[in-house]
Amino acid sequence: MTSPIYCSTDGSGPGSQWIRTRSGWRSSESESTVEESPPDREEVKELLSSHVTKQWHKQCLVQAQGIKGAPPSRAGASENLSYLPILTKTTQEFGYTTLGEALRRMNFLSALDDRAKFNFILDLVHFCVKERLLSLSGCAIRRLLAISSMAIDKMEERSEFGSRDDLKTTLDVFIKKLTEFKKIISCSHSAIQQMINDSEDLKLRLISLQLPVVQRKKKEINLVELPNEIQDKILLSLTTPKDLDRLAKADPNFGEIVSVFEEIHLKNMVDYHWREAEKRDWRLPIWKSSAPESDCENLTPSELRDQHKRLAKKHGLRKDYSSILLFCPKNSILFWDDSEHPYSVNEENLQKILPADFVAFFD
Template sequence: MPFLGQDWRSPGQSWVKTEDGWKRSSDEKNNNVPEAKRCCEHEEFYKEELFLAMSYDVAAKKRKKDLLNNNNSSSSAKVPYFHRDKWIYVHKGSTKERHGYCTLGEAFNRLDFSSAIMDTRRFNYVVRLLELIAKSQLPSLSGVAQKNYMNILEKVVQKVLENQQNVRQIRELLQTLYVSLCSLVQDMGKSVLVGNINIWVHRMENILMWQQQLDNIHINRPTSKGMTLTDLPACLQLNIMQRLTDGRDLVSLGQVCPDLKDLAEDRLLWKKLCQYHFTDRQIRKRLILSDKGHLDWKTMYFKLCRCYPRKEQYSDTLQFCTHCHILFWKDTNHPCTANNAESCSIAVSPQGFINLFKY
């Protein structure tokens, strides 16, 4: 028995839609063609149209994906992803008012880190947070958060290339991130990173390009003939050196000229630096004597840095309100219901920021 559809048309016949309804085509050529051949031709035509439609959809999706993943080399194709929230509510469980919990990636997306890196007071804070995320927390971020991470990192590199400051710090950040990505892609497998593996290869190439740009940076000396550091009295130069919290900065400063080198080797300067970063107990465990029988504070400092974490100090940090569980920047008035909101706010270090979202 031949197949009959719901509209009583069998396969292979040509029908046209008219005002009176569907009617069989009166084309003599089609009538002279056997029914099986007309059916085959109709099927081939349908397959060709379907293939063209699928090819168009695939091409359109690929172009859209390349645009979102910043694979296009032109700057106009890059779509940055920045949020500008000054504060967020950190909830760690479902309640009647809120469902779900806040993740590290969500907090990283919503807080205004894109503007924070333009603030000199918050720059070191954000860079340290990027470094900690690169070391261990990158796989825990969502795909949008990972993309936002790379966009903010690119903005940081461009800022350093423009003002020629914090070059060594950003170079170390890029090296840490590149080593972590190599480990994630090769050792642990590509499944820990969200997105196509080619996207991350492209991002790793960008990191190498940024490292090359930082290596080729040339710091221009000021053209004005004003007073310089070497023109100041030795006591003022030593007082300025005491404000430095990184021993590597002291070593670099001592390489400028012989006079600064003698001041950079001052034992009292390195002693205060050790006492600032480390406790007395930690110092007693790493005592080193020089050839003259005195404590070699400079050598002790670099040895202590390899054994213990240094003290971190930032001009401005994120604040966490213990009363309303809101994470906010210091200059933001968050909606706190406490009588004394300042007493409920505590400073959050970069590591403390990450610890807030460990469940």
């Protein structure tokens, strides 16, 4: 006697079939008896989060001036912004914000008019050139050159040459990196060579800055005529030996003060820039630390100058900025600290973005 044959979509049993449900495929005896399982909580949260993020990115692009739905990389009217909406994740409609895009769209050029932001922007350019130059687009590299050119104009206009050496170092790194890159690539070098030529022209301008001639008023007080207390404060505010030497050459009276109190001022400069543990490492190579305390005791002025020079290469100089950038994680907005939140939100958890942080922020 033969066993009966059951006709169904699945040979495992009579009348059963595979049904697709929220939790996957399952076997059911009939279509009418399919059990509808409730939606998974995590799945619902993920869908809602994706929807909110998508809508928020659209809102960021609309609120940025001049964008109106166009991709950020093609929105020319959205440049020179005092704040920048940051898109940190790639979506189906829009890409994420890159370092080059931030350099182009933020108002770094016009912000050079503000003395409080000047040093911040110069250091930002330095870190971009030093760490990310070859990964930037041609448009972003030209923007760095434009910022450098504008900075030179402001130095000459204000007769503030304190940042000249720093900018010269940045341009040297710029030329060196592009020259090495030109040797590696095998395509046309015309655009790269033009950037190198432009940076060399900026170096020449930087070296030959002209001090504007200003007619001195009869009753105007000279630096030497200031009270001794103010002169001492000026000397104590100097942060590099070069500044000390320049001031000594500017006036014989200051030259005498520097010659007598040189050791005190040099020690004050070292104390200003570095902590105790860092100061002891000046005789050690860059990769070593934890030197004995005796290495920084009873140093002569020449040794203090050497200590300052070596520590500057090893640990860098301390930088104080009057104005910095802030980032709001909640609204994903980057803006200057001297302005209000672009969306008028009282947000307390704001992140401080220093020049070195700005470069790593878009990684």
